[in-house]
Amino acid sequence: MSSKRMSSSRVNPFRRWMPAAGMGAGLLLGGCPPQTGPEPDPAEAVFSLENKRQALGALLIAPGWGAPEIVTGGAQSIGWEDSAYVSRDGRTLSFMYLAADVLVWDAQTNLDPARFDDFRRGPDHGNDPPHTVRFYTTQIAADGTTSEPIPFPFAKPGRGECCGMLAGNGDWYYSATPPLPAYDLDIYRNDERLAFNTPLEEGDPHYDDATRTIYFDSGDRVGTPQPGKANIWMTQLADDGAWSTPILLAAPINRPEGDEVQPHIGPDGQLYFSSDREGGGTAIFASQRLGDNIWSEPRKVVGPPLDASAASGPLSVAGVGEPTLTDAGVLYVNVLFFDRATEAFDPDIVRLPPSSSFGQSRVSDPGGR
């Protein structure tokens, strides 16, 4: 990805975490020096599972879900696991990975590939080249741990890949940008670049089988009401195989005061998405589809504590994003952990099981919580 392009634009899946963290690059610039030198990386100590679990205790969680658990195994490290997606059966987890603290690398160098090694952190899964994001899949075992990640079926060296999902009909939908120095995030179905893409941003696709609709987000597509503020769009597949001209989701989904990103249609038919509309960091919201682009008022499902300074341990939760809901009602999200002492970040994938008291009733009666 071109650092020049990145530095002048919000069209960057990582940059979305900036409002999530409730802070701008100015604060980050005053952060810790890059991690260099021999192992072990000191980040291992502060971004420990123990410290992360303590920070998760402060999450705000709507009735219907139980205590959050970090997804461990191959999909968990002090590297950058992001853009989580879990198959409906709860068995396959897909995620984007980069072996770095992306936000600090971005804040200090505008994602300069030549300086990537200064910010390198976490295992090497084979990103090629190492500074380019790649999308991976891993299997979730019965005990909840994840296997070693392997590149998703349409991985191609050189280009950046993220934000994928496996639709019920077996098609992969994902975003990719061409090899350096070009930068143009587009949506693909398997190997096909879809016709509605433009030279601006099209990212985070979610294909809904029931309505044959792709929901996606963009911060700068022509027609964006407030350039720089991301919105959710949709396009529908016609019988002749053509995609309709994408349109913005109506209020109360897209709102001028926030970014609305990362759409996900759950098996309960609700639209789950991420937004910083209430301040205090990005949170997950859910809305019921009431008709053709008619939506119920979104309700917050899970988010960071309103007062991050109330955290008791060294880590805070700076934001929650990338929702996925399985058939069994398990909600997977990305949680961005923030070390207040060094101003460093580390996202992991977290699952919230359905609570026993709500369980199936929450899935079958989405208006009931």
Ligand SMILES: [Ca+2]
């Ligand atoms: Ca991580």
Ligand SMILES: [Ca+2]
């Ligand atoms: Ca594009």
